[in-house]
Amino acid sequence: MTKIKTITALSSLSDARLASEEIHRQLNHDDIGFILFYCSSAYSLPTLALSMQALFDNIKVAGCTTAGEISCAGDQQHSIVAIGFSTNYFSISAELIESMAGFDLLDAQKTINRLSEQCSSKALTPIKNNTFLLTLLDGLSFEEEHFLASLNSAAAGIPHSGGSAGGDDNLSNTHVYYNGQFYQQAAVVIMVSTLCPFEVFNCHHIKRATEKLVVTKVDAHSRTVYELNAEPAALEYARLLNLEVKDLGPTVFSLNPLAVKVGGEYYIRSIQKVNETDLSLTFYCAVDIGIVLTAVEMDDILHSLSAKLMELSERYGKPELVLACDCVLRRLEIEHKNLNTQIQALNSEYKIAGFNSYGEHINGIHLNQTFTGVYIAGGANE
Structure with missing residues (x-):
């Protein structure tokens, strides 16, 4: 098999089981050790959960529902976008917090310690300077600010990006997913240690x-x-x-x-x-x-994002992947101004994959109407 760093998969099939099977076919590679996915809440979530668990029974999987999906093919709706990470380049640990209410600094410190131990045990690279955090939170929990502040205090400078789960229908039906089940009022914290150069960033206009x-x-x-x-x-x-x-x-x-x-x-x-x-x-x-x-x-929504991505590419070279959390209201602006074609070209050029969120996270801060992401360098696979 060809050596890979990441694989991005997309399915627009409306049936949850068939869509998950298509994702499985696209991510079928021996090197994949962790899968991150974003899905429309229009799917039958119980069916999708069961199917994903059965198909990826030996791989840890985390994800969330969305207000729209983002892929190299452009902005999507009623689809699943998934990213598989190679164990040759990424050491990834994840933990579910079933209720964000009452999550305090002590809880955060224990979470960070457990995630660090799991990442370190895989021994790809030292944790200190080659690690970032991803957070997926229920976007209608009203708990994001307190949760993120506690987590950021415990993270001791580890850069952090993420987004709040969205929903397709009337500001409801927001879930996070962890190893076989969708949850509400919950959070998934993911620690990523990598051999690839990266930068956590955010952009607004x-x-x-x-x-x-x-x-x-x-x-x-x-x-x-x-x-x-x-x-x-x-x-x-x-x-x-x-x-x-x-x-x-x-x-x-x-x-x-x-x-x-x-x-x-x-x-x-x-x-x-x-x-x-x-x-x-x-x-x-x-x-x-x-x-x-x-x-x-x-200002111009397209120019601000394009300029930021160009700046990052000049510093790090061609991207392997840009993990994105982009506010649902930015998506509405793009659609209102008929910029979908230009956004699709940008997504393709910079290998952007992610979702439209009900809130964005950057280094412990909960934001709106922002593009937050992780620019992972790498270019062509070796």
Whole structure:
């Protein structure tokens, strides 16, 4: 068999069992020691879980549901994208946290220690400088910020990327997968030690800040803002855009985001939905009383990502793989602006594989409307 580093597989078959069998055929290589997959929540998840477990019974498998899948063939929907990692280049360990609620620094430290021991036992390369973390979290858990902060403190500088599981239908049905079963309110933490050069990175396309809005009434736990500037939140946001509340929806949210300023940088806090009964706004990320949300003007979404990937390729050479978590609202913007063909070309050129998420993770921070990823160098297989 040809020596490989990674293999990326894609199936658009609608039947869960047939799709998983197609993924298995594409990933059928003796060197594969770990599989990461992203799937549409439109599949029968119990059927998919059973089939994946039976087909890959001797390989550890982790994954999550999505708000869209990303492959070298372009952005997908109602499909499965999977990546197989060779044991010759990657030492990978993974652990399921069945409930993110109450996950504290001690839990995080124990998790990191166990993952490190498992990676070290495979002895490909020293853990310290050749390792990154991937996180897959339930995207409707409301626990991401606390979980990621605890994990990042325990990780002691290990770079970290990831995404929150998405769903295809009405902001529901989000799951993570670990060794034969889908879970809700759960997390999968993956440690990857590799011989390949890599860089964890993120990219957004904020151009400049405009008007400021103060959160004056909120339920922080549910991330629901009732008032902005002491006015009903949806009314105030609609006023900002010169729109009616009835005109607000996902595409409007994607094109007109709000952001918070932290350490001199703006981070988007994307709106998830309007609650028509009380004109409140529910967000994908944490919001709290008194924070200032700033309306931001967006730059060219394609140029910002292309420039970042070009910069990485100049530094590391041709990619073996770019593992991607890209916000679902960025996907909506791409579709609204008819940029699918250009994105497909970019995905193909840089070997991008991943999913559209309900939130992105970078070094302990939970973000929205961002592309986060791991650029894994390697180029042609040796």
